[in-house]
Amino acid sequence: MQSLLLPAQESYLLLRILNGSFQALDSLKDQISVYFAQFFNSKSGLDLIDSRSISCDRNEKKEISDGEGEPRGAVFNALDAMLKGSLDRLKTMRESISWGHTGSSDAILETKYSSDITMIRALCLEGKLGTALWLWRTMVQQFRIPDVLTHNYLLNGLCKSGDLGRAEWLVKEMLRHGPSPTCATYNTLMSGYCLVNKVDKALDLFSTMADHGIRPNRVSCNILVHTLCQKGLLEDARMLLEKILEEDGSDGETSDLITSTILTDGYFKTGNMVEALTCWNDVFQRGIEVDVVAYNVMIHGFCLTGDINLVYKSLCEMFKSGHLPDIFTYNTLISNLCKSGKTNEACYVFSVMPRMGVPPDHLTYKMIIQGLCINGDALRANHFLSHMLEDSLIPKPLIWNVIIDAYGKCGDVEKAFSVKIKCFGHISSALQLHDEMLRRGCNPDIVTYTELLKCYCMRNKMEEAQELFFKGIKLLQPKVGAVNMWEEIIEVHVKDGFTVFLHIISWTPGVLAAIVM
DNA sequence: CTAGGGTTAG
Structure with a gap:
């Protein structure tokens, strides 16, 4: 609770500013300068500039270092930081006061901790990385270190937004100050590298993970195989996979549906139906239970090869094995029907979707409208447009x-x-x-x-x-x-x-x- | 939904 208390002088200044009691801007500036000088000389315990603090905005960081040669800039930068810190503390204090009568302080801190990390995770999923990092920094400054899971959420957010610079920085922070990265941390960074086409860096990380005492797992492997497949390097993917599995030893975990799905999809997309089917049969022979995604890959694959009968056969198998088509299945089917000019069939499938509990999405509409338009049926396309608007899309x-x-x-x-x-x-x-x-x-x-x-x-x-x-x-x-x-x-x-x-x-x-x- | 697979394409 000690950190919640405001030093007397700081709170005094703050109150005066908030009350607007300064008459002129000049006097404000003067007082700030004086206060600032006192603050630095007295080396009070304020953790304004923490070694771990990072800037959410790079320019912001630059300004601070630029300000060295320009005292006034530095004063205002520091003032900004100070005011923000004070407001944060006030907020914390107010929150703890309002909860103070209902429970013990440990419980309050615990609630605050879990609500903060929940907030960080939610912000990351929404892509609001700036705010998430700000909250992270606030917690770190108060020595309330978020757990690995939360760090991984942050890392994932940074990677997904392509900010590999800060992603790398975050992992370094974790190595330096904890919590220690897990396999998921490295995997997240690996897929981040793959996303920005730095496959060599991903491979590098894959081979150096062990140095940090973390063994790559099946997910690490799939990330790499998938990336190589996307680049059409099917053979490289296969070789890498074999090499990894060899080193790994046979711990009975050689069969992975996701790996097979990636490879099957890759073979279909490069026009190698024979290999694709070999992969697929392999899955069945091993007795692995197939899921909806795997079926979708097969259905899409047969769409690519133009075997509409096999498409329907796969659909039947899918139903028989107790898997219902999802939005991907329907969209794949509609896309294929439209491409082969069977717009009536496509419209029929469209009408089936809502009854099967899978409402059409943007993609469904896009494909069906495009299909109709290519067929010169502008009128019906327009009808679907109205339909779309009714669906609030x-x-x-x-x-x-x-x-x-x-x-x-x-x-x-x-x-x-x-x-x-x-x-x-x-x-x-x-x-x-x-x-x-x-x-x-x-x-x-x-x-x-x-x-x-x-x-x-x-x-x-x-x-x-x-x-x-x-x-x-x-x-x-x-x-x-x-x-x-x-x-x-x-x-x-x-x-x-x-x-x-x-x-x-x-x-x-x-x-x-x-x-x- | 802490990390890995599937639908389109002026």
Whole structure:
């Protein structure tokens, strides 16, 4: 409880600041400087600058070191740190006071500890690493060291966000001050390396783990095998696996469904169906129980090889073994049906999903709408769009673009005058879609405008095209992509393209820059 | 969901 008490002078200053009793900014500055000098000279027990403290923001850290040559900067940096520290302590104090009457202080500290580590873990899962690290630092400064699990959550968050620099730093911190890294810690860092394509570093870590007294496990192995498979290095993956298993000795743990799934998937994706099936049969021969993911890999594999009968056969086997299809299964199936032009079957499968307790997701809609549009069925695609909106799923620009494009393409196929009139109607539908996008807070992107321009250009409606072009430029805040729109006009209508070019020349420098790029 | 496998692709 001692650390909760505020030194008298500090609290006095703090109170005065909070009460706003300083009359002028200058006097504030002076008092701060004086206080700051006293603070440093007296070397009071405040743990403002802890050796373990890290900066959540790198610039912040840089400022502090830059400030050495500039006393005023240093003063304010230190003041920031001081105020923050004081506020933190006040918060802690207030919390403990409000709980003080209900239980013993040990119980309070324990509750606080577990609520803090729960908070860190939740923040990491939400990807709020800055806040998570801040809370971590706060705890460390109060000598309340989070457990390994929490450290691993932090590490995982850093790795998933691609911040390998801080991930490495965190592991070093753990080695220096504890808690000691576990196998999961090293595995997390390994998969982080793989994520940013530093496979050599991952391999390096794999072979040096033992130096820290941690033996790589099955997960470590799978991480590497998976990465090698992703790169198409199937043979290397297989060799590595064999080598590891050899060194490991036969502790009966040679069969791992996940390893087999990774390899099967890898073989299917590189077009080696024979090896894929060998892998799969191997699993069955060993009597390993197969799970939904493994079935999905098989179903996807047969989709790739075009064996629709084997796809359905696998589905039947899946049902027979008591596994129900999940969202991946349905999406794989729908994707395949759409690609082979069987949109009716795809729509049927779609209708089955909610009844089987698996509601369609963004991907399902995307594939079915795209499939219908490729088939020229803009009307039905639009129907699914409404369905999607009813499901409270906000379509990404791509979906809108695909439908706009489908409307535009109608004119390409049918040339009769009467149909042309109908297509003009579709142009207005396209514009309606565009307006609906804006209304729903979905920003049209460069492709949206390019598609709309195509609609106009195909029908020689160059004035509208130009108008839309400028509208798009304005809304998009010119990017490199603007060149696409520009090219679209030129390509379709060379002569008028020159007129547009003249218009652009007289446009703002920002637009010009975009065009020149 | 402390770490490892599966669905798309303007």
